[in-house]
Amino acid sequence: MGSKIMDKKLKVGILGATGMVGQRYITLLADHPWFEVVLVAASSRSAGKTYEQAVAGRWKMEGPIPTAVKDLTVLDVDQVDRIADEVDFVFSAVSMSKDEIKKIEEKYAKAEIPVVSNNSAHRWTPDVPMIVPEINPDHSRVIKFQRERLGTKKGFIAVKPNCSIQSYAPALSAWRKFEPTQVIATTYQAISGAGKTFKEAPEILNNVVPFIGGEEEKSEKEPLKIWGRVDDQEKAIIPAVSPVITSQCLRVAVLYGHTAAAFVNFKQNPTKEELIQALESYRGVPQEMKLPSAPKQFIQYLTENDRPQVRFDVNFEKGMGISIGRLRPDKIFDWKFIGLSHNTARGAAGGAILCAELLKAQGYITAD
Numbered sequence: 001m002g003s004k005i006m007d008k009k010l011k012v013g014i015l016g017a018t019g020m021v022g023q024r025y026i027t028l029l030a031d032h033p034w035f036e037v038v039l040v041a042a043s044s045r046s047a048g049k050t051y052e053q054a055v056a057g058r059w060k061m062e063g064p065i066p067t068a069v070k071d072l073t074v075l076d077v078d079q080v081d082r083i084a085d086e087v088d089f090v091f092s093a094v095s096m097s098k099d100e101i102k103k104i105e106e107k108y109a110k111a112e113i114p115v116v117s118n119n120s121a122h123r124w125t126p127d128v129p130m131i132v133p134e135i136n137p138d139h140s141r142v143i144k145f146q147r148e149r150l151g152t153k154k155g156f157i158a159v160k161p162n163c164s165i166q167s168y169a170p171a172l173s174a175w176r177k178f179e180p181t182q183v184i185a186t187t188y189q190a191i192s193g194a195g196k197t198f199k200e201a202p203e204i205l206n207n208v209v210p211f212i213g214g215e216e217e218k219s220e221k222e223p224l225k226i227w228g229r230v231d232d233q234e235k236a237i238i239p240a241v242s243p244v245i246t247s248q249c250l251r252v253a254v255l256y257g258h259t260a261a262a263f264v265n266f267k268q269n270p271t272k273e274e275l276i277q278a279l280e281s282y283r284g285v286p287q288e289m290k291l292p293s294a295p296k297q298f299i300q301y302l303t304e305n306d307r308p309q310v311r312f313d314v315n316f317e318k319g320m321g322i323s324i325g326r327l328r329p330d331k332i333f334d335w336k337f338i339g340l341s342h343n344t345a346r347g348a349a350g351g352a353i354l355c356a357e358l359l360k361a362q363g364y365i366t367a368d
């Protein structure tokens with residue numbers, strides 16, 4: 001990918017720009033070499049204000065609001081045609097009911113605007129790819145069937161998976177050749193996953209909440225779609241059937257970082273050295289193509305007994321890398337391990353940006 005074709009940046013809009021994931025998009029895209037945020041949209045409550053006014057008192061990112069975005073006037077996400085005239089594609093982080101999200105994302109796609117979504121609404125639409133660029137970059141092939149169904153030339157919807165799976169699914173992907181058959185994954189999820197800071201969720205201090213609505217189902221099912229295959233007859237992605245995953249998801253007093261404690265059985269029981277080697281050597285298209293947001297090292301293995309820890313490891317590779325540790329044999333399962341990922345970087349906006357970079361490099365997102 002020569003730098004020449006990247007000279008003209010693609011114009012991007014952020015739908016749901018005022019929420020926590022929207023703010024993360026704005027921050028991560030501030031100096032992006034390929035994409036320029038030219039438009040922000042949110043609910044009718046924020047429409048008409050400048051972005052700075054719309055997030056006043058609720059800007060949750062570490063640094064200030066990027067200058068280029070501050071004075072943009074927030075549009076109503078319902079202004080599909082107007083927005084479609086001004087952008088090449090959109091990131092969607094809208095907060096509405098699932099039915100409303102499905103409809104609005106489809107409206108954008110039908111207005112010939114590619115939509116890269118953080119929402120779960122379309123994750124189980126059979127011809128919508130759910131992409132982790134290192135794991136299943138080829139699933140973008142299903143877009144041609146989706147475009148046929150929608151009657152579009154350029155518009156489509158692609159999604160990224162839920163943040164909860166990012167702490168264990170990458171490791172299981174690296175181990176697919178050893179045929180994992182059964183997995184238990186318990187996740188300890190940061191409050192930013194619920195769009196909150198400690199100030200907004202004081203009830204989490206000195207507490208663990210043993211329920212996150214819909215999370216366990218997503219944690220058990222979504223990896224199977226990612227490990228599935230595009231079927232040309234069905235014009236859809238057919239999910240894999242194994243391993244069977246069972247999960248419990250807990251909310252803990254952490255701001256950023258989802259930790260997973262996982263147990264795995266394999267058909268072919270590998271050695272510890274083979275497992276670690278598979279993790280450390282796991283690379284994908286983003287690394288080969290040097291996509292702008294790709295971590296150099298997708299998965300790191302930490303040997304210290306007390307790692308990975310949120311405090312030390314959550315920002316590994318700017319939050320785009322996965323940290324694994326404490327891999328050891330188990331009495332009931334073959335192996336157990338701990339995984340950690342950054343839930344708003346790799347798990348949300350960062351993962352979606354990497355997905356858009358992949359789709360751009362593959363020719364699915366273009367300027368015209």
Ligand SMILES: N[C@@H](CC=O)C(=O)O
Nearest residue numbers: 163189192193194343
């Ligand atoms: N649904 C997730 C979002 C990811 O950060 C959660 O609630 O943690």
